[in-house]
Amino acid sequence: MTAIIVTLAVMIGCIPCIVHSLKEHGQWPTIAFFTGGFIFGIVRENIVALMPGMYTYPNHPLYIGAAPLMMGFGWSASFYACWMVSKRIIEAFAPHFKDSRLAVSFLTAVGTALLSLPVEIAAGAPETSWWIWPAEAISVWYEMPPIVPFGWGGAAFIFVFMFIWLMDKIKSPKRAAVFFVFGGSVSAIFIHLIYVVTVRGVIVLLLNPI
Amino acid sequence: MGLTHDLLPVSAIALVIIAMVSVDVLIIGDPYRAISAIPIVLFLLVWAAATFKVRRRGQ
Numbered sequence: 001m002t003a004i005i006v007t008l009a010v011m012i013g014c015i016p017c018i019v020h021s022l023k024e025h026g027q028w029p030t031i032a033f034f035t036g037g038f039i040f041g042i043v044r045e046n047i048v049a050l051m052p053g054m055y056t057y058p059n060h061p062l063y064i065g066a067a068p069l070m071m072g073f074g075w076s077a078s079f080y081a082c083w084m085v086s087k088r089i090i091e092a093f094a095p096h097f098k099d100s101r102l103a104v105s106f107l108t109a110v111g112t113a114l115l116s117l118p119v120e121i122a123a124g125a126p127e128t129s130w131w132i133w134p135a136e137a138i139s140v141w142y143e144m145p146p147i148v149p150f151g152w153g154g155a156a157f158i159f160v161f162m163f164i165w166l167m168d169k170i171k172s173p174k175r176a177a178v179f180f181v182f183g184g185s186v187s188a189i190f191i192h193l194i195y196v197v198t199v200r201g202v203i204v205l206l207l208n209p210i
Numbered sequence: 211m212g213l214t215h216d217l218l219p220v221s222a223i224a225l226v227i228i229a230m231v232s233v234d235v236l237i238i239g240d241p242y243r244a245i246s247a248i249p250i251v252l253f254l255l256v257w258a259a260a261t262f263k264v265r266r267r268g269q
Contacts, residue, residue: 002237009229013222020218023211078226081219085257088216092260114250115223118230121246125238142243 003060003068003130006123010074017080024084029167032177036185037076040159044189045071051193055131079156082111101168105161113153120144138207146207147200154195158188216261220254227251 014034021030045067048054060068086107090098097103123130124143137145162184170176227247234243 002233005229005233005237009226013225016218016221020215023215077222081222084219085223085253088264089256089260092263111250111253114253115226117249118227118234118244118247121243122230122233122238125240125243127238128233141246 001059001061002128003070006074006119006130007061007068007070010070010077013081014073014077017077017084020084021080026173028173028177032167032180033080033163034076035177036163036181036188037079037159038072039181040155040185040189041071041073041075042067043186044075044192047189047193053134053136055133057131059129075155075159078112078115078152079108079159082115082156083108083160086111101161101164104164105157108160109153109157112156113149116149116152117141117144120148138203146203147196150199150203151196154199155188155192158191158195159185162188213261213265220257223250223254 018030018034021033025033042064045057046065049056049066057063057066057068060070062069064072083104086104087098090100090104090107094103121142121144122128124133133139133143133145140146163180166180166184167173167176170179227250231244231247234246235241
């Protein structure tokens with residue numbers, strides 16, 4: 001039952017992100033980001049469980065439906081930490097782009113894609129099997145299929161872009177938070193699933209040319 | 211805000227990296243899997259250089 005390691009790592013990792021967000025952005029944006037991230041993780045993984053050809057989570061200590069509890073914390077902590085790191089990098093090396101939602105979200109996506117590598121390489125091993133891809137999935141690095149970094153990066157881009165956009169657009173932080181949790185994060189799930197299916201199709205086409 | 215504040219989100223990433231590399235080495239028994247952590251570590255090094263630059267600019 002080694003899945004407790006990744007569960008604890010993401011749940012403990014979420015704490016400094018929440019503390020940072022409370023100081024940096026205040027109460028309502030923090031509630032919005034991490035509640036929205038929790039909904040994104042749990043609802044998305046439950047939908048994925050119903051889709052053919054996707055991964056399964058056989059060995060986790062706690063589930064909400066078909067989604068391991070850690071997914072509620074893992075996505076939001078990854079997105080937030082990579083967003084803050086990306087913001088700093090842009091502030092230092094490309095200050096003209098520091099207010100660009102596209103630039104910040106894109107670099108966040110790159111960071112999140114890079115973060116996916118050690119997690120997926122550890123998660124897919126036969127000794128851990130925290131999540132298992134179907135036998136027909138093509139592996140590019142150990143058990144990791146090529147969709148993984150694109151999936152993680154795409155999720156980060158969609159989620160962070162939507163969050164920044166709504167927080168900028170709606171002036172009341174409380175209203176923006178409610179709108180993001182019940183509208184933004186749910187929309188992000190469906191946009192991301194369409195994106196994943198599209199990217200997976202392109203990868204299959206590239207790796208299996210007719 | 212101080213360096214401790216800046217380090218909070220980085221500590222979350224570092225925790226995940228350390229946990230995954232430990233799993234690669236101690237549980238899976240394949241240290242070569244730890245190579246997968248190099249790109250994100252490089253990303254954090256760029257963050258460290260960026261933080262140094264921003265803080266020096268602020269002084």
